[in-house]
Each structure stands twice: as C-alpha cells, then as structure tokens.
Amino acid sequence: MAWFPLESNPDVMNKFLQKLGVSEKWNIVDVYGLESDALAWVPKPVLSVILLFPCSDSYYNHSTQQCNEIKEKGQVIASDVFFLKQVVSNACGTIALIHSVANNTDKIELTDGKFKELLDSSKDLSPEERGELLQKVAAQIMHVHQELAQEGQTELKPNEAVNHHFIAFVHKNGCLYELDGRKEFPINHGPSTPETLLEDAARVCKAFIDRESDDINFTVLALTAAEA
Secondary structure (H helix, E strand, O other): OOOOOOOOOHHHHHHHHHHOOEOOOEEEEEEOOOOHHHHOOOOOOEEEEEEEEEOOHHHHHHHHHHHHHHHHHOOOOOOOOOOOOOOOOOOHHHHHHHHHHHOOOOOOOEOOOHHHHHHHHOOOOOHHHHHHHHHHOOHHHHHHHHHHHOOOOOOOOOOOOOOEEEEEEEEEOOEEEEEOOOOOOOEEEEEOOOOOHHHHHHHHHHHHHHOOOOOOOOEEEEEEEOOO
C-alpha cells in the first residue's frame, strides 16, 4: 500500500512529531542556505538534518557505486544507530523523521504512544523487520501521516509517482551518518560532533546538489531546539 507523500513543510512535520509524542521543545525548521552565514541562523542544538532531493539517474547510479565500494572496503557503523528500511511507497518523509527522533532518544523525551511503542519494540529488529513493522503494525503512525500529508499545499494522490526523496543525517559516536531507507545500510560520512553536525551534513548536501547541477529542487530542514 502506498502512503500520501509528506511535504517538506515544517508546520506539517512539527504537527506530525507532536501528535506522535515529541515535545514542543524540538521542532523542524527550514535551512535557507548551506554556507556558514546561512547556517548560523539555524537554532542550536541541531539533532538532525533532513534533505529532500530529486530521484534522478545520477542518484541511483551514485547509490549503486557507493554501495559496491562500501561492500568492498567496509565501513564502521555504531551499534546504536537506528536504521529502518523503506518498504512502503511515499513513506520516506515519515522515515526521515523517525530516523531523526530514534537516533536522539537520549535528548528527546517521548510521551507514551504508538511512536514510542514502535521504537521500543523494534530495538532488536533488523532494518528490514523495522520497515515491515512500520507497515503492518503502526496503524496510528500511518493514520497521522496520511492526515497531515493532506494538509500540505500540493494536491496529492496516494499512488501518484513521486520523484523526490527524503533522507536524514545524524551524529552518533563521533561520526556523521546518512540514513536513507532505500539504501541497504547507513552511510558513514566520517568524523563529526554534535556541535558540527549541521556544517558536516551541509557539506554532504552540497555534494548531492553538485551531482544535479541542472536541478534546483532541493530542500534542507533541521530538527532543532525550539526558540524560546
């Protein structure tokens, strides 16, 4: 079953997070540029960066090459990185938000509910099993996704082909991880810190944009501390 695609709209995403038990202390904001002067305006601390980008031949070709190189050379993945495979069409926006929250539960306190249940019950599952659990068990999460997806400004159909994709970047144990539910595993992009997560993720986002030099349809968001 396909879901309605979620828009890259901070208001919609924040309603989604709050309905699923995330405190209003944290919210999604737009990142208006990837240079240092624009990044300086983003509230701190930043817990994750979310990128929406076009799914082109360049993306698929690079993903295949990247996967093959990692399988050949290997990479270090921290044991506590929460990664979920996308098995539902158009669910990438929700999965990016789940990745953002699930990898920051030491900072984000969740109220009891289906979202917390999903994270608690999937701790010891494989990425594929987590994706299946989201599809089969988390009916309330799906309901909230569908409801809020339809609040966006674009007229949507659940089975309509969507050519853009959400991914998340988080910091874990001194490294920057790219979490893309369409890939086989998390991608370790090298050293990072909680303080430099935004700048480090911006560097990787620039590489995505550079591979699509004739396409300007990119959006960058961040999960940050809400401004007082």
